[in-house]
Amino acid sequence: MLNKEVRGKLEKIVGRENLLDSQQDLIVYSYDATPDYQALPDAVIKPRHKEDVAEIVKVCNEYKVPVVPRGSATNLCAGTTPLEGGLVMLFNYMKDIIEIDEENLTVTVQPGVITLDMIKAVEEKGLFYPPDPSSMKISTIGGNINECSGGLRGLKYGVTRDYVIGIEFVMPDGSIVKTGGKLAKDVAGYDLTRLMVGSEGTLGIITEATLKLIPVPETKKTMLALYDSLEAAGNTVSKIISNRIIPATLEFLDQPTIQVVEDFANIGLPTEAGAILLIEQDGPEEVVERDIQRMAEICEETNALSVQIAQSPEEGEALTSARRSALSALARLKPTTILEDATVPRSKIAEMVKAIEEIADKYNVKICTFGHAGDGNLHPTCMTDARNRDEMQRVEQAFEDIFAKAIDMGGTITGEHGVGVMKSPYLSWKVGEAGVEAMRAIKQAFDPNNIMNPGKVFAKDARKRVVVQR
């Protein structure tokens, strides 16, 4: 519970109706999409504008009350679980699209806007915002920026980071900072924009962002290739890239994933295949046509069992949306689904998937793998049951091995979901002790009282994996 004084001050800022702390409110803001994590906040607050945010943060800084900014809580790293209590901050009132600038090709938004709503709004003007996380129907731009989310179009178009060109944020002391702008070039000092992207709510609260847009590609074509093994599919990926073709989407599903997605979406995926590649190219018609033809040839040269080119945009859309639902569809198999996003250089995909299979066998756990083949971002997904503590222990060990393996191959522990609490024990594996210290120094400089989303990114207890902990 907040102490009376703090409560009074906060209420004065936002009004009684925007400070919630009933039993029910605390429960529903105690979790995010990360399995097996839950912790109650002391209260939930809904600022109406950036001035509210600044005032709230000042109070929190003075009284050392943790602040956990929360978008739609779809993150998969326990990023919005208020492990140390405090205030959960919502952006329900801050979801406006402030401006779509058709001359500078930018869009300026408040953090609470739903990703897909914004994408639709810019597409109405013939503009394109490429980062498309599977969760875009409900994720917010604030969340996307803070996790530096990726999507199916990442290979060709990059991730959220590549589109954020200006940010306004509230520092933990309540001051408001503006970075970047509608500028293609800007080297005035340190690149705070980049620093804020992927900062997981630990450095400040984003109150506005300006994003870069590009023209909508003229056409798009989708195709599906089937393989009897993932290695064969991996060969295709390598060959496509070494042929200097960069498809918009290059996704793979392994056999168990195919089965589950088909059960869910019923679109006639061949459930007996060992692996599937979903390939998409967009751009001017002749380029798309040429690339798709060439890629179809490459698929065949690399022993695809069959290659099918979608005959209509609807058919193509059905295939991509099935891929989007992969994670959630896997969740049908078992009560608990733990999804990781270890990432390796793309040339190592097949090798990594094979390693994952061996690790799953070694620990006797069930792991399905799908992901972004084009950018080496794998989603090994483990189906388990949180009530089975023995199995959860083995799952933890398996993922630990997977992280170690990924790093051995020159990869990383997380490609797009962020560190949060889930991966904080492994951060030093990737960036080294000195790297963690450098990050800690930045955190300390921004947030000396450690009020911003405390307990995230930096582990109390490095290396020991925390998936089992409540």
Add this chain to the structure above:
Amino acid sequence: MSVEDSKRKTQIVQDFQSKMDYDELLNCMRCGFCLPSCPTYIETGGDEAASPRGRIALMKAVVDGKMEPDKDFEDQLSLCLGCRACEPACPSGVKYGHLLEEARDILQAKKKHSLPVKFVRRFFFDQVFPHQNRMRTLNSLMWFYQKSGVQKLARATNMTRIAGKNMSTMEKVLPAIPSPLKMKNRPEHIEAEGAVKKKVAFFSGCLMDTVFMETNDATLYLLKKANCEVVIPQTQNCCGALHAHSGEKDTAKELAKKNIEAFEEGDFDYIISNAGGCGALLVEYDYLLKEEPVWKDRAKAFSDKVMDITEILYDAGLPEMELDPQVVTYQDSCHLRNVMRTAAAPRKLLQSIKGVTYMEMKEADQCCGSAGTYNIIEQEMSMQILDHKMANVEKTEAATIVTANPGCLLQMKAGVEREGKRDSMRAVHIVDLLAEAVKYGEKSLQKA
């Protein structure tokens, strides 16, 4: 908190622990994919507690002993429309509707109603709906009062106390009740017009066969025109949907058994329903009776045969339909769409009517706010949703709003009434419009 109150809460927690399906609660991976399709989440401006993910978390918290089943909790479950739009959106296949029903059933059993509410509940749930003949008697009463211009019934049963303002709009939009005599002579068997294409049984429904009797007549007319041979088992009863959704599950089960028995004999392939709300429960009789070994398989055999009227008409084919030129829009019945998964057939049928310009409205798949007794109990939210809905209707410039469920029909009529659009807009049940179009089509043919 009084001793009695705390006793009740302890009992609720125990019931939650013993009765709620914990696997199903865990099956929710909290991905949030269902949030954008939930009307109460949207109307509350994104209140997580009013979302499917939030409600599941609340139910789970009660089971886990992390939360008391307090008033907020009960209110939150009451605010849920039970529209189940969250189910098709859920990639994890969480059966939210079942969780909700179970939770409501527990709360209902432990509920202390004020005397008048109790009386009305008992009167309607135990005395009226389960008995088709009483339904008719009640209707005779209503018919009598309506004819003599006095709406005493509502007052006599204290209905107005819970129904308030909304009830008077509702009274305005109720159809003219058929005379008791007409209601007595319902058909048992209808021959196909030509060579028999399908053999079906018709589930007539309690409200549909009384208050909305003309719609049932139109249904039988259409089935005949589509060359279906129809039997109408006479021992059938109310489907039990209102009971099941209001925490009166035991009565719902009894009704289900009677219906299963009524439809067990006879030569037909489908059981046809013309009300999304009824149909959705009929297809889930197997779930309703899952704990009763003797009934489970019989229920499954029944449920497997259930089909909405629009599916069979689309499948069997109707004669050429025509209407005066008009813009038509369609409001999905939540349960028809989200539980029976019928959404394309009604639209295709409407689009095939000559003279009709079909305009899809924005968010046609979202609840209209009727939701069984919801518009009586949760008036404020219901009307907020309805106003939102009417704004979308108006954008289509439709003269005719088509629905596929009696509750939705009344709600849309109330919407037309609220907007003061009675002269330029009408709300109809899809079979009434189709029957009108078939008849019109025949006339045109004769002229030609």
